[in-house]
Amino acid sequence: MRQFQCIVCGFIYDESVGLPEDGIAAGTAWDAIPEDWSCPDCGVAKADFEMVQIA
Amino acid sequence: MTAPITLVGSGLAGYNLARELRKLLPDAPLRVVTADAGDFYSKPMLSNALTANKTAAQLAMKPVAKMVEELKAEVLNHTRVTAIDRTAKVLHTAAGELPYSKLVLALGADQLLPGLAGDAAAAVVSVNDLAEYAHFRELLEGKQRIVLLGAGLIGCEFANDLAASGRQVDVVDLANWPLSRLLPETAGQYLHDKLAGLGVRFHLGTSVQAVEGEAGAYRVSLANGKVLEAELVLSAIGLRPRLQLASAAGLAVNRGIVVNRLLQTSDPDIYALGDCAEVDGQVLPFVLPIMQAARALAPTLAGTPTPVVYPAMPVVVKTPVCPTVVAPPAMGSVGAWQVERSETGVKALFKGEQDQLLGFALMGAATSERQALAPQLPAVLA
Secondary structure: OOOOEEOOEEEEEEEOOOOOOHHOOOOOOOHHHHOOOOOOOOOOOOHOOOOEOOO | OOEEEEOOOOOHHHHHHHHHHHHOOOOOOOEEEEEOOOOEEOHHHHHHHOOOOOOOHHOOOOOEHHHHHOOOOEEEOOOOOEEOOOOEEEEEOEEEEOOOEEEOOOOOOEEOOOOEOOOOOHOEEEEHHHHHHHHHHHHHOOOOEEEEEOOOOOHHHHHHHHHHHHOEEEEEEOOOOOOOOOOOHHHHHHHHHHHHHHEEEEEEOEEEEEEEEEEEEEEEEEOOOOEEOOEEEEEOOOEEEOHHHHOOOOEEOOEEEEEEOOEOOOOOOEEEOHEEEEEEEEEOOOOHHHHHHHHHHHHHHHHOOOOEEOOOOOOOOOOOOOEEEEOOOOOOOOEEEEEEEOOOOOEEEEOOOOOOEEEEEEEEEEHHHHHHHHHHHHOOOO
């Protein structure tokens, strides 16, 4: 399981935790997140989301 | 050669606008003029980088050369704009005169200076950009006792970060609870208790009056008579939009540089966004409004006037010891807070006269309700 960080706002997406309140189950791989998803903290669309893998 | 669209500032506002603009105008000449180094970094990360053990160099996620390549833009870094000649449409800078076609001011905001007495008042530092963060990290080396001025958003984030990285932090604020501008008292008290549990000591309802002493050994005198020992004094008491350049050029300014919903100043060829701008009366120095503004201003500059829309924009407070999301009610809202505090968090809802949701503050486990509640909030600028 990996972690990614939004380079705009610092939001961390942890694949092992997912975003259950956003309908993304724990264990969801970053690649499997829908293209129309956007960062919950800063609103950057996934297409513009430059995630850096931090773990 | 046509004069380029010119952006002044390379923070999140300037660079995100440049990125949006490039999607619409792949080849138009674009110039970014910045007093900073021009590396891309995320300002919100500056107040929680210690625990993450990030140096300033690691926070610079893209060096300026990479930005030049990605944006296909000319970036003049370490170049301060000294004046705008609106008649000639030229910027005066240390690097000479630079003509512009359209000009965008993404100047950001200054940290307010606390205005203190004492022979060491000038030693008080603030962290408002990446270079200041680098300086702060140098000063922090080997220091354990920190006095922090301000228990607002940035102050609380720094308090959490400094305490979690093993330092003794004393926080001083005139308000009676942390984050007093955003939170009702019960919620502020919860945040207070969580930070106190981490070892943060609060001195509330008072202010710092003087800082005396010498490098690394300061005495910080409070209005209530207390004197705190500090090795480093950090100030995070608030932001003030940078207005000087705009006002000297005769542009309308108020609390921020005054712009309409098209983000246009009183000069139709000059725009402003981000922390320096007052958009339809609102100064909102947060990331979400910047992203909304960048997405609207790019098409406007490309020839399709597009008014900015602000949906409800909850602000995440990066205090890991007390996860917090707050959507304050609009200024002047009529209503009242309904606050539930439990073992695991706080759910505070600001309800209007028709019981409609106008704002919220969620802490701890209650932050999971953000996605459900945010769509019920009214738009900030519909």
